[in-house]
Amino acid sequence: MSTDNPLIYFCGVWPGSRAGHYDRLPGGHRPPRNAAYSPWGSYGYPLLDWHPDRNGTSVAAQQADKRPRWQRSPYTDTEGVFKHLVVDGWTMLAAWDRSGDDRMASTATFAIHDEMFAAEALAYVRTKFPTVLERIENHVGHPVTVEAFAAGMY
Numbered sequence: 001m002s003t004d005n006p007l008i009y010f011c012g013v014w015p016g017s018r019a020g021h022y023d024r025l026p027g028g029h030r031p032p033r034n035a036a037y038s039p040w041g042s043y044g045y046p047l048l049d050w051h052p053d054r055n056g057t058s059v060a061a062q063q064a065d066k067r068p069r070w071q072r073s074p075y076t077d078t079e080g081v082f083k084h085l086v087v088d089g090w091t092m093l094a095a096w097d098r099s100g101d102d103r104m105a106s107t108a109t110f111a112i113h114d115e116m117f118a119a120e121a122l123a124y125v126r127t128k129f130p131t132v133l134e135r136i137e138n139h140v141g142h143p144v145t146v147e148a149f150a151a152g153m154y
Helices: 060-065 118-128 130-140
Strands: 010-011 023-024 079-086 090-096 107-112 145-148
Touching: 010 118, 079 107, 079 118, 107 118, 118 130, 118 145
Parallel strands: 079 145
Antiparallel strands: 010 023, 010 107, 079 090, 090 107
16 A cells, blocks of 8 residues: 555445445545546546446446446346456455345445555455445355456456
């Protein structure tokens, strides 16, 4: 890790809420309008939810697919397995997550403004968003794990 306290975003359903997938900072606050964009941000959001089966597909390519997300394939049912990717000085962890939203295309995504190995990124997420990971782990019945995207650092 290159900094002691790098910027981190969460995009998903906030614990205690069933309302949409929104960007959050630690503590649950929404990022300011002038917040730094991650490589996965777009449309005024520093981080958009990421579909783990997309295997590193760009946000633009995901958005170009006009079918509803639940009709795009391949979707898997594996929850609690985060995919790890490092791009342009940012680290992303994304997993299917139906612990706060039971619709098929629901995800939990974290973006950290630092380049981190998978275990290091997960440990950092655990310090900044412990209730999110606790909810996911309670839902899947075991600790979350991390796998590398083909293009990621592991």
